[in-house]
Amino acid sequence: MSDTKKELQVFGYILESTNRTEILEYLSEELFSKGLVDDKYKDAVLKREKEYPTGVPCQPFSIAMPHAERENVYENAIIVTKLLKGAPFHRMDKPEDTISVKLIFMLAINSNDQELEIITQIMDIIQEQSIINNLVNARSESEIEHYITDYMSKSNQKNN
Amino acid sequence: MSDKKTKTVVMVCGAGFATSTAGERQVQQIAKELGIKVNTVKRRATEIKTVVSTMKPDFYLLMTPVSFELNAPSVDGVSLISGVDKEKCLDELREHLKK
Numbered sequence: 001m002s003d004t005k006k007e008l009q010v011f012g013y014i015l016e017s018t019n020r021t022e023i024l025e026y027l028s029e030e031l032f033s034k035g036l037v038d039d040k041y042k043d044a045v046l047k048r049e050k051e052y053p054t055g056v057p058c059q060p061f062s063i064a065m066p067h068a069e070r071e072n073v074y075e076n077a078i079i080v081t082k083l084l085k086g087a088p089f090h091r092m093d094k095p096e097d098t099i100s101v102k103l104i105f106m107l108a109i110n111s112n113d114q115e116l117e118i119i120t121q122i123m124d125i126i127q128e129q130s131i132i133n134n135l136v137n138a139r140s141e142s143e144i145e146h147y148i149t150d151y152m153s154k155s156n157q158k159n160n
Numbered sequence: 161m162s163d164k165k166t167k168t169v170v171m172v173c174g175a176g177f178a179t180s181t182a183g184e185r186q187v188q189q190i191a192k193e194l195g196i197k198v199n200t201v202k203r204r205a206t207e208i209k210t211v212v213s214t215m216k217p218d219f220y221l222l223m224t225p226v227s228f229e230l231n232a233p234s235v236d237g238v239s240l241i242s243g244v245d246k247e248k249c250l251d252e253l254r255e256h257l258k259k
Contacts (some may be wrong), residue, residue: 012219024187044220048174048175051174052173052174052175052205052224054174054179056238056241056242057242057244058242058243058244059242059243059244065179065241067178068175069175069177070177090236092179092223092224092238092241093223093224093225093236094225095224107178109177109178115177116181116184116185119178119182119185119252120180120181120182120185123182123185123240123241125242126241126242127242127246132161158255160204
């Protein structure tokens, strides 16, 4: 099993747009152009976000974690996006309400054995205020990537 | 431990894997702490009708609201992701698992 396990690819983005659909389309296209997801991923993410929104009201900054189904994904990846002006997302627990989201964790995950590990790490990041602050204050996309990969390698060391 | 019945918990979210996985991890951790055996099942919100007609879980952990009438109590699990009011949610999970 473990020989099929691939590294999680991490990408950081900083976007100015305040348009949720435009942002999700752009990020999906980025994943597609890198060959990590198929051509249906974008529509799947948009559909899923409409039916089951992924905005999560967190302190001090709200986040969203858009994703599609496993079958649209070739390789495990996460895009962490800082939104300079925030963008409205509907709440996961109260879809009729919207919140202004500052960070987007877009997930592309297809492997069963790695799924729990990756999602667990992302949940830990979301609840770790210091790293959320670092991400929101990041000045470059590579800085975002650094914070995420650094956190993940530390937590992997802890577990091993 | 063998005299205790295994609890069945159904996690419900939109895609049936990502956010429900976060909930599943918490439920399994708490069950372990309490020494309770737990069987966790992850389902999409669209599959709930089938779950209700074919299963009788001890409770549901909802990562997305369900308008369908459930056949067991439910716990709202989004605080497990956000971290806001997480302790309250963990207490609810403990109570349901201990029942």
